[in-house]
Amino acid sequence: MEKKNTTARALALEVLTRCENGGYSNIALDTVIKRNELSSSDRAFMTALIYGVIERKITLDYIISALSSIPNSKIERDTRNILRMGLYQLIYMKKIPAHAALNETVSLANKRSKGFVNAILRSYQREGNKIAFPDESDEIKYLSVKYSIGESLAEALLKAYSFADCKNMLNAFSQVAPITLRVNNLKTTREEIFNELTNALLTDFSPDGIILDNAAVSELECLKDGRVTVQDEASQICVRALGAQKGDTVFDVCACPGSKSFGAAMTMENEGEILAFDIHENKLSLVEKGAVRLGISIISTRTQDARKPIEELFGKADKIICDVPCSGFGVISKKPEIRYKDVKESETLPKIQYDILENVSNYLKVGGTLLYSTCTILPDENENNVKKFLENHKNFALVPFSVGELEVDSGMITLLPHTHHTDGFFIAKLKKIS
Amino acid sequence: MAKLKIVKVGDDVLRKKCRPVDEITPKIIQLLDDMAETMREANGVGLAAPQVGILRRIVVIEVEEGNLIELINPKIIAYAGEQDGTEGCLSVPNKWGMVKRPMHVTVRATNRHGEEFEISGSELLARAFCHELDHLDGKLYIDVARNIETVPAE
Numbered sequence A: 001m002e003k004k005n006t007t008a009r010a011l012a013l014e015v016l017t018r019c020e021n022g023g024y025s026n027i028a029l030d031t032v033i034k035r036n037e038l039s040s041s042d043r044a045f046m047t048a049l050i051y052g053v054i055e056r057k058i059t060l061d062y063i064i065s066a067l068s069s070i071p072n073s074k075i076e077r078d079t080r081n082i083l084r085m086g087l088y089q090l091i092y093m094k095k096i097p098a099h100a101a102l103n104e105t106v107s108l109a110n111k112r113s114k115g116f117v118n119a120i121l122r123s124y125q126r127e128g129n130k131i132a133f134p135d136e137s138d139e140i141k142y143l144s145v146k147y148s149i150g151e152s153l154a155e156a157l158l159k160a161y162s163f164a165d166c167k168n169m170l171n172a173f174s175q176v177a178p179i180t181l182r183v184n185n186l187k188t189t190r191e192e193i194f195n196e197l198t199n200a201l202l203t204d205f206s207p208d209g210i211i212l213d214n215a216a217v218s219e220l221e222c223l224k225d226g227r228v229t230v231q232d233e234a235s236q237i238c239v240r241a242l243g244a245q246k247g248d249t250v251f252d253v254c255a256c257p258g259s260k261s262f263g264a265a266m267t268m269e270n271e272g273e274i275l276a277f278d279i280h281e282n283k284l285s286l287v288e289k290g291a292v293r294l295g296i297s298i299i300s301t302r303t304q305d306a307r308k309p310i311e312e313l314f315g316k317a318d319k320i321i322c323d324v325p326c327s328g329f330g331v332i333s334k335k336p337e338i339r340y341k342d343v344k345e346s347e348t349l350p351k352i353q354y355d356i357l358e359n360v361s362n363y364l365k366v367g368g369t370l371l372y373s374t375c376t377i378l379p380d381e382n383e384n385n386v387k388k389f390l391e392n393h394k395n396f397a398l399v400p401f402s403v404g405e406l407e408v409d410s411g412m413i414t415l416l417p418h419t420h421h422t423d424g425f426f427i428a429k430l431k432k433i434s
Numbered sequence B: 001m002a003k004l005k006i007v008k009v010g011d012d013v014l015r016k017k018c019r020p021v022d023e024i025t026p027k028i029i030q031l032l033d034d035m036a037e038t039m040r041e042a043n044g045v046g047l048a049a050p051q052v053g054i055l056r057r058i059v060v061i062e063v064e065e066g067n068l069i070e071l072i073n074p075k076i077i078a079y080a081g082e083q084d085g086t087e088g089c090l091s092v093p094n095k096w097g098m099v100k101r102p103m104h105v106t107v108r109a110t111n112r113h114g115e116e117f118e119i120s121g122s123e124l125l126a127r128a129f130c131h132e133l134d135h136l137d138g139k140l141y142i143d144v145a146r147n148i149e150t151v152p153a154e
Helices: A008-020 A025-035 A040-055 A057-067 A077-092 A098-106 A114-130 A139-147 A151-160 A163-173 A190-196 A233-242 A259-267 A281-294 A336-340 A349-361 A383-392 B026-041 B123-135
Strands: A179-183 A200-202 A209-212 A228-230 A249-252 A273-278 A299-303 A317-323 A364-374 A396-398 A401-403 A406-408 A412-415 A425-432 B046-048 B058-061 B069-080 B083-089 B092-101 B104-110 B116-122 B146-150
Touching (some): A008 A025, A008 A040, A025 A040, A040 A057, A040 A077, A040 A336, A057 A077, A057 A139, A077 A098, A077 A114, A098 A114, A139 A151, A139 A163, A151 A163, A179 A190, A179 A233, A179 A259, A190 A200, A190 A209, A228 A259, A233 A364, A233 A425, A249 A259, A259 A273, A259 A281, A259 A299, A259 A317, A281 A299, A349 A364, A349 A383, A364 A383, A383 A396, A383 A412, A383 A425, A406 A412, B026 B058, B026 B069, B046 B123, B069 B116, B069 B123, B092 B123, B104 B123, B116 B123
Parallel strands (some): A317 A364
Antiparallel strands (some): A179 A209, A396 A425, A401 A406, A412 A425, B046 B058, B058 B069, B069 B104, B083 B092, B092 B146, B104 B116
């Protein structure tokens, strides 16, 4: 029988290997957790280590290159991941005693590379503080190494934002993202949940939100029984900006996994009609199951490509939620792999997004409201698309909105982590005036 | 001592029933030593004689480093409970699968001095007893495993 090393560090290495073989980190992590019996503290440590290494990969590799005479590409895959894990613990996990981080991480290496791993980690301890980061004059390289993002993303951000803004934004993205809950007013009140939870804070703008600090979310009673749902404040603001009311007919045209439909149903007090479309039929069951858990009965689902015109829907909706598929660069604090995605892969998205917006705008009644949103921070998918739409559709106009103390007079806004303490998110509120 | 070659899945020898050991000869002692070395070298926690191409009822197990268990003509005489977990086999490279096994297992066997003894184990040791003793009857864990997956080596 083959020996299986099931310490938290060995399993973290296994997950990192699976990710490099094309697995998604959350799925690889779930698989390993299911297949091995781990204590809750080991599970928490392993999860933090895995996501930490993925989040800081470019920074860690830069440090490895600085300490090693062997080029990074020549270091074996497992050895490289072991080095990244060791450095991550030494640099970012201050509560782990350095000797434990060192010994237990070195022990994962095979016989050939143990000495090498040990030498690199010890030389970091001795002279790690002397490693020079790229100079700020090379802005792309600096942002990429310092904040561990792909160079194409650094370049795209610098085109849209100042260097100082980029630094603040990326710094905010690198902080641990808090968990934000949306209170289900069909079942409870914000006060009740706030009093029930320890370490809870109220969201800055959304009147429905509660921020949790360091909570094991999956174990929350109020989440299990559907009194709250997990939703970033940016999405909550988006739902509030829509302003759906009792009795409205609402279309959510790229609905999965359904959180905006749910939010709209809650603000409508479960009276009216919500039609949730998505192109992925298999994901729509998530929407249906979620609605049941939350006590929502006004949502019906339909498999539908939002770019394809359906004439029977023309002029039928009071409100439309148009949360289009996007590059996702606004949620890198929650989905670490997105940091390294090549911006080129997203070049086709603005056209798809525009086509969706243009088609579904036909579904709106005159006087109705359409909310266009993305979870990205790149202008081509956001304001540039909206501006182009308005140029071609003179019967639409941006309308000012406010949510709590957030006032958006221009009718569109990019929420940013360092200014609004939310995910990076874009919202535009459009009205069909004739 | 010598490191032996480990037979891989597909070879018929892994599917045969092994004969009991009638007499503990110097050759059997040598085989026990070689199997232990082979197991350690291959990063295993257990090895059965058919895995090195020899159809005799002999198993070595080392779940805790330095605590080698040698089993000649072993038999499971009691078991209890249940555990479910990942298992891999030196004869089935780069694969892991979920297997349900008893939580506690007691084995009766003969040692290298020809003395009969009993040994009990839980968790990983119980799993290793079951896995290795199955080899002696031509059974592999992949016959009963669920969700087998491949984790490529470097």
